[in-house]
Amino acid sequence: MGAALPHDLRCDHRTTPLGVAGRPSLGWRLEGADPIAYRVDVGEVWSSGRIEDPDAICHPYDGPPLLPRTRYAWSVTLWDGTGAARTAESWFETGNDAWTAAWIAPDPHAVEHVDPPTEGERALAAHGLLPCPQLRRSFEIPRAVTTARLYISAKGLYHALINGRRVGDAELAPGWTDYRERLQYQTYDVTSLVGEGENALAVTVADGWWSGFAGFDPRQPGYHYGRFPELIAELHLTLADGSTRVVMTDGSWRTAHGHVRHGDLLKGECHDLRAATPGWDLPGFDDSAWRPVVVTGADHHLLVPSADEPVRVLRELAPVSVTRTGPLTHLVDFGQNLAGRVRLAVPAQEPGTRVVVRHGEKLENDGRLHTANLRTADATDMLVTASTAASFEPRFTYHGFRYAEISGVERLGEVKAVVLHSDTRWTGTFECSDPEINRLHRNIEWGQRGNFVSVPTDCPQRDERLGWMADAQVFLPTACLNADVAAFFAKWLRDVRDAQSPEGGFPNVAPRLTGVAEEGAPGWADAGVLVPWHLYTVYGDARFLDVDSMAAWVDFVLRHNPGLIWREKTGPHYADWLAPGPATPREVVATAFFHRSAYLTARAAQVRGRYGEADRFHSLASDIRTAFIKTFVDPRGAVMGDTQTGYLLALAFDLLPAALARRAAERLAELVEENGPQAGFLGVNLLCPVLSATGRPDLAHALLRRTDPPSWLHQVRNGATTVWERWDGEGAPSMNSFNHYAFGSVGEWLYTGVAGIAQAPDSVAYRELVIRPLPGDLSWARASYESARGRIAVSWERADEDFRLSVTVPPGASATVHLPDGRVHRVTSGDHHFASVRGEDS
Template sequence: MTMLTPYALSTDGRATPLGIDEKSPLLSWRLRSDRNGDAQTAYRIRVTEGGTERWDSGRVESPENSGIAYGGSVLRSRARYEWTVTVWNADGEEAGAADSWFETALLHPDEWTAVWIDRNPHVHPPFDPPVVDDLTDRTRHLPAPPHLRRSFTLDDAPVRARLYATARGVYEARLNGRKIGDHELAPGWTEYGTRILYQTYDVTDLVTASENVLGAVVADGWWSGFVGFDSRHQAQHYGAAPQFLAQLVLEFADGSTRTIDTDGEWVERPGAIRYADLLMGQYEDASRAQPGWDAPGYDANDWLPVRVVDPNPANLVAEPDEPVRVTEELHPVSVTALGDGRHLVDFGQNLVGRVRLTVRGAKTGQRIRLRHAEVLEDGELYLENLRTAEATDVYLAAGQPVEVFEPTFTFHGFRYVEVVGYPGLLHAQDVVGRVLHSDTPFTGTFECDDEMVDQLHRNIRWGQRGNWVSVPTDCPQRDERLGWLADAQIFAPTAMRNADVQAFFARWLADVRAATTPEGVFPDIAPRVAMLTEGAPAWGDGGVIIPWLLYRVYGDVRTLERSYDSMAAWVDHVHRHNPDLIWRNRTGNNYGDWLQVDADTPRALLATAYFAQSAALIASAARVIKKDAQPYEDLHARIKDAFIDAFVEDDGRVVGDTQTGYLLALAFDLLPSHLVEPAFERLAADVEKRDHHLTTGFVGVALLCPTLAAHGRADLAYALLHQDTYPSWGYSIVHGATTIWERWDGWTADRGFQAAQMNSFNHYSLGSIGDWLYGGVAGIDQAPDSVGYRSLVLRPTIGGRLGFARASQETVRGRVASGWRLADGEVVVDVEIPPGSTAELTVPTSDPSSVRDADGEAVGAQLRLESGTYRFTAQPPTPKKGH
């Protein structure tokens, strides 16, 4: 029997979250059914705690399956809640059900009894490296990460044990000799002055009825380590040294509890790690390791007391999204012995993470150095583009037959690793690339029969993974790694195709809001560091655009509500300083169309276009959350008029005559209707006169192919997609790119490498074409008034040299898929629509009368479909002449 079934249940955007502090968490599920036309007509949610019912929604007549607010009794701290959802199908019959759970963390600030601790600098000697060592001035006096320890004894094993832990810095918690959890670089990077995330771990199985040892290693991380590129202030942006805070809560069978806090009873000392820095790397002397330091039975009499540095555990927030994890391991495609004790390891993929190295037969104190790089120059590592980031890990061997070195508190962006000082011949099986990123679930797929386009999609995904490390960064390798708002907003539509990034972005947007100036001005980056001021056009506007995208894609009203005041304050700020509605004043660094090629888009034009777009989005947001939209609707209309007066000529020419100028005017609806076609023709003519090459930078590139296709020139969009001469996406691929480059001319055959001061080979901004691969090539989109893919627009586009293309996405409704293939003189279109959604399908054909369904019935090219899976065949469209 067919059945409508809920699946992928989530609480606040996560499956079974262990430790939340929302007072009214949001419950969601997706739907599937193998019956066409099925839909949810009602649901019932039941929530229990320890077998006691806490909420029964009753049967609710509603198609909604996402963002249902918990409506039961007040949640208790440290409690496990189990919940079940039952759904009714399109016939009103009770159908499937599914179960999940969530657990609350510490919901009230007064429940924190732990205090912040760190190394006592008055009794602990500084790191004094060997005189013969070749450390640099940046790393020579970096402090050793303290190893922190607290022993305690229990008469009985607990029936439940939870550790709540965080750091100002990054930490690894340990209990009875074992690492706790699978988090990496916890707690992540936030606006520390406003909030610090803490993690919740279930450690019940690690605690015993005897001596126990709770430990942690704490390193500088983003708190006090090197961050950014300001030579006047490269480190210690937030504090001078890392600190740790933890609370282990033990519950026993008799109902009693015991808490082990960070306090003055803890002791510390350095271990094998001499220093660890996110940018510089990690230095480890295995001969200084303290075996068993984190386990019972260890003699810690010579350890030193910690210092209590802050008795106030304020601004703590339970981690609201998935942490950074090791998600994949890569093995080298080659290991080459270079002579002079050097080996060059090639992983075949530009990745972000670290290396696990197995060392065999090293003598005590033997020094092994690992240097990381994205590309090679004349067979050697190209390191100049790292700027001051050293990206170097050092291991001094302990002299054991087999040792394993894997740094813990650093990460690098690299494809190649030079290993110097390895004893004997290095074998590929002894080197493993460990891929690190925020573990956002990947939910989208795209494939076609053109290997270069498939490689482009892979490059986009790898770029997203590598730059999704706690915050959405610009690059993972050099001395920057900052959360640039423009990069994020430009790439966000693509990111939301590839993965479920709702919780990730919602969490980061809290830092964006916290980083605003007292005047309400968004920054260029968040979290904020010392050298940057107020946001530039398209950069600060990210604080408006991303909350709106979260609403449109995920139905995330809560983030929209929380962001609305700051969104409005941003536009009000721009308006206040630009009363003539042309944005020329208070433009921050005003980057324009960053890294455009052979074009100069007027910066006031770009700024004003974004001013108009942000005003329009705020008006839309106001309507959603029941605010007064009229002031921003009126403002948008006035900005549009000012834009036309200032930048649009009577024949449709847009001032500057650049691709990006036309794209902004067209995509943001800033032209009078009678000038849309003339302006578009100028855009198309510019692409054609350049022999199908682009000139767009960061801002324009995302709009290029979608706008060309939307105005009937998908042939030009495909020509750009397939282009493999400079400048193009394909040019980098032809020359070995496995991620998206920062700039079109990162390397060219005639000029070699671009200026080393800004030349990343792993940025995602120019990969924003990924949205069009899903939405244009495969054809998955939603209607302008749709939210959460409730009303789909499926418009697959045949073109270029493709013989097939298909994509799928796990949306908040369920799985959406669309694809096409050319076979035996026909086009075959396959689509899948989740229960409760409808779709307007346009079958690509030059003869609507040729369209047949799976039963051979003529159905026409324009179809309105209910949920289910469908196949149609038709005569393919006729290619445009000359293209």
């Protein structure tokens, strides 16, 4: 197997990040032999010393305070049982913790002259949207530059260029946070973009989540955080002679409007090329006719470095068909529901020609674009042409769509769908012998891509796109297997804590918008406990566990419900949202999640060494369990309401003693056999895992292979390329998204059940694996997962009674392997092969 080798070194769950704050966590994955000890070194600044710990895959920096704007080399050394040592190296850079720049913006009272819009020029209703300001500053550099870093953020969105060349590849930056609490900035290495002589720093800003349309509250559709976008930036230069210089936003900048006539996340974006200002982003441009900017403030206390990778363009799709539907209208089918935008090449047209791009997820029966489910999201982009051919691609909006209707031109140039999502590295693969299940898995993956856009949203198409917390917590186990979402959720958990009320109440959505209820519903607000606990078990970083925040939530519920049945302070109480069967009593749902949050808070406190609190919350969880049984469970094990989700919550959350649990499991199986799946958002993720754990994997497979509605394969057979909001895709158009990931939470069971990759109940970061494939009537399956510890892989196939299984266990881990014939094997790291063959025992 070779020596123990560290690889894939990560700082705060990111590879070579720019802009690290505080005391980062330094982690690594494993290859080769099992390690027995490690040491982490940060340059000449700090060393952990040799630590005897075969389980370790991360260590927090615990040295002296790190200097700002400084690159630090760091390394990890592993020792194996032979005494051999191997080292891997990496680096990170600290952020800018001493800002001196000012916030700037165009003078909000200096409104440009606006002519009445006419047909053929501006197609969209104005919606009060204003042109996206251009801001620029030219500066001289007397000699060559050895290093240059741009620290930049906006209240709104920004798109920056230096000397006409784009800065970085982040989209929709700086991303969405509750800007009243925290505002992220990005750090870019721009050394290659600046040079001796005159240079130009040019930035376009747009409303974004700051002042644009966001959410669905008709009483406050926009202006949630501010009235107009603002910019802050510092360009730090080190010259060849060792001297330094800082170019920053201040009152010397100039501003004017350009060709981006508006850019809004929900309404869309408009480019009028007749208003373009060629060369404005280059040195030598004459900006004397431009207006001076206004300095709006010099507050820096909310600025924090980005904690995750940004939204990026991560793939492009060509159309599968382009159909002319009118003399100047074309319908483009990209074959895949996605989140992103359209890039369009437009041949030369008469100046003032209006080219309109409308987006939709599906078509009406008559072939027209279906837009009823967008509600007030126009999802319409527009190009007004000048006199030459042009390429049109919005920068400050995105849409959820499969189809694009392009009108205004007789002939189209090249058309592409540009896919946007937060750059979470994909870590999981799954496929099996059933092509429809493979399509379902791809639908789940695409739903994750389309809804991980700065925050974990509910849907990318309509006027909502909020960080709904129940959707996030039920889908999280699937998300963690598909991709490395550690940094993504570390950032979002700060949004969740920022939205927590002084009383301790978590909300339903994070980041919080004005006009959105702050008091969270059961199963929604509980994500403030469930999400950090799951992230800890997957990635092994105890910093996910903010015990103060978790305890404040449980105590908030307890204060208002001293009888331990959660009836008060339930917010809107969505219950088991969109369950197709009988409604699960709200008190059952609420009290089950009250117990779960209390229990996980106890475990988190124990991990963090807060043993007194751990005892208190364990005792509370036990008392809630007793109250649950007394109030909702009869002597035969029937749970009040007699619903699938009621039994699922009681069984998954260990709310029943063994005898009652057996009877509850039997009744759950009866309900599933009689009705198919009847769980909604809060039960669906538990459906197949609980059936499997209670001895009925056959029923779990029957649900997976079911094709009548409600079912997953009903969606597949009806052309779905992402997971739908509703089981059957029917219902009110205004509440009928075709890209919602909650019901896609079955993806976890594809990995853990069908393929058989799972953790033992008390395992952290896949230290103890349980490999238990559940073949059902499939003939083969294979899956892999790049865990926080290292690569895990399972591949099995069978023919008649012959079953062959291959397993890869990462270094530092061990596995209990269960074969379908009942045999159990205990193995350590490495590759292993097993067979159950008639007449052969191996």
